[in-house]
Amino acid sequence: MKICIGEAEYNVPLMIADFQNGGLKKFYKSELVDLAELPKPDRHLIRKNAYVTPNAMQATRGCVHSCAFCSVAAFNRYKMRTRPVDHVMEELKTLGKYVLFMDDNIILDNAYARELFRAMIPLKKRWFSQCGIGIAEDEELLELAAQIGCRGLFIGFESLSEQTLSAYSKHCNRKRNYRDVVKRIHEAGIAICGGFVFGSDEDGEDVFENTLQFLLESNMDALQSTRLTPFPGTPLFDELDKEGRIVDKDWSHYDFFHVVHQPKQMSCETLDKGTAWLQQQFYSYSNITRRVGKAFGYLSSETIFKAMLPLNLGWRYKLTSYGAFKLGNYFQKSGIN
Template sequence: MKINLIAPVHRKQNFKRYFQIAPLNLMMIASITPSDINVEILDENIDTIDYNSPVDLVGIGANTSEVNRAYEICDEFRKRGIAVVIGGIHASALPDEAGEHADSVVIGEAEGLWEKVIDDFRKGTLAKFYKHEAFPDISRLPLPDRAVLKNKRYLTRNVFQLSRGCPFRCVFCSVTEFFGNTFRVRNEDQVIEEIERMDGKFLIFVDDNIFGDPGYATKLLEKMIPLKKKWVSQCTLHLADNSRLLNLATKSGCMGMLIGVESISRNSLRASGKPINFNRYKEMIQRILDSGIGIDGSFIFGFDNEDTSIFERTLEFIVKMRLPAATFSILTPYPGTKLKEKLEEEERIIDRNWEHYNGIHAVFRPARMTPDQLEEGRTWIKQEFYSYMNIFKRVGFFGDHLIYQWLYNLLKKGGTSKVKQKTASNPHILEY
């Protein structure tokens, strides 16, 4: 029996195809697939799908912005009589929609369900929907099957996940709907064993908040120090208030963090539901930077109190703070979020093309600017922030992890224009 596990293409700029990280979700599913089954991972960001190649079952997962492409793939396989199972955040939020394109829908996390899917498929009793009664225990997950990605060209296969869930309830975030608002962690000794097996020195933790359980993070980082690795992840500004954890992060090799700063507007921050003390923003950011850890600050535009001045004010703030990097997104009402419920009630959603739910399109009517102004403002601030002059002002030629900071900025700079054209090599790859 053969199963194809498929990751649909990201709609990103063409050159970033050479900077892909391995799909951890598919490696995890491969690891819980019975050993007598031949598993092949097809990542459309680097692979071409052969719909006529012999296969018995297809599994596919997608976020909202990728789901249109995922549905196209599902439909092509089903035309050939091949059963398809779909999962992921979008399918979990809208299972009936996903079920129109797949034989079966996995709602929520795959562990504990995928094994049942395989068993039912073999018996010829595949159900339409599979769903957990409770969030699964992840303390002793099997290690991801990285061998299934042999000979594939990725920036790194060293992708790890320590935890799932988030205690916060930000109105725009679908994480708590998918993973819950309780924090679940893996056994730290198992994580250390997994890290010791990896090739190379650099790794990525894909956790939404790696320090969500400070006690757990403390024990893990202490065990990581002797391994002499370099790593990046995501966290909140609360890291600044835990000097011991901040010190351990530095000693264990942390190079940088993606941090949800969200907005420089007090009212926007309040509207987002993010529990951060606005008055201490500058102090908290500076404390993390002073520790030698770089920050990629994530900013969201489009909250109801914001007009077009928010873009210039944000640029002034982040250049003055010398943030090493920043990510700029448009507020997006993803399925399953409180934001989507609110905008639906107010009849402000103007675009229901899921491909546009990617943080660079305005899919709703903002309160104090037009959708075009919101999109143009987001494009403008990215172009300005990643101009060579501003990169030099922020990064300079001295400091910690200098080569990494410059390479990271140049990589992010590569996508500062709007959608240009489809590429000849793959019509589903767009350039931004």
């Protein structure tokens, strides 16, 4: 087995050269890539059906925060890098109208985000990205994002509990009014996919119902809910491993669909079924229909039909294929809820 550690841009050319010379090494370990040196991707090689969109790119990478469970921060060594704005613009001009930024938090460097967003004004794109919760409090940046075509943001809310956020070291989300965050972003005409994680030491069995209630009442447009997954290399993994609470070290199970650690206030089975139940409820046809109906009050029909509805149906399809809907039924029947 040959192992490539770190980002691909520096490693893969070396691996190919060594392969061509018949001398592949066992390990390739890369320094963090300088984003000014990123090669231009040859998009003709992309198998379009294999991705949500081939029009995906990055303006920034990494995050300076240190949330205990986060593999992004650990992988990027708790640093954030930005790509020269003119490079981003050059690539953006080669893409279609709809663009997906694969950044970890596109507004983390506020000054950079403003520079990039202003440069994007003439492009008239429609774009989506991951983003920090702080955008809701920066009225000017939020308006600018909407003006240049931002139509959907993925935001990692993680938990409704202050104790859980504190335990995760997710300080950037603390003491925020999540309902207000959703409302302000909706007022800008932007849809939100909320990320929530279940299985912290502070989570009791009522966490699923409480979170569902918030999601439905706040009109969250889409949901990514995951079982807490302590990836190796993160502070969370070290802590749980020390406590002997990692119950599964088959790395193929570290996919957010398996429970691999022993929660404190519920069984592994409850965490598994409770997360599935929440997914089943949130993506029921009746809730999707209700959500879409309400969304006409704050999102454009283009955003609803091009992004929100396909995302909801896509998640429903994916979760059904993974058996989440069946598992969710079992949670209810078991009487835990």
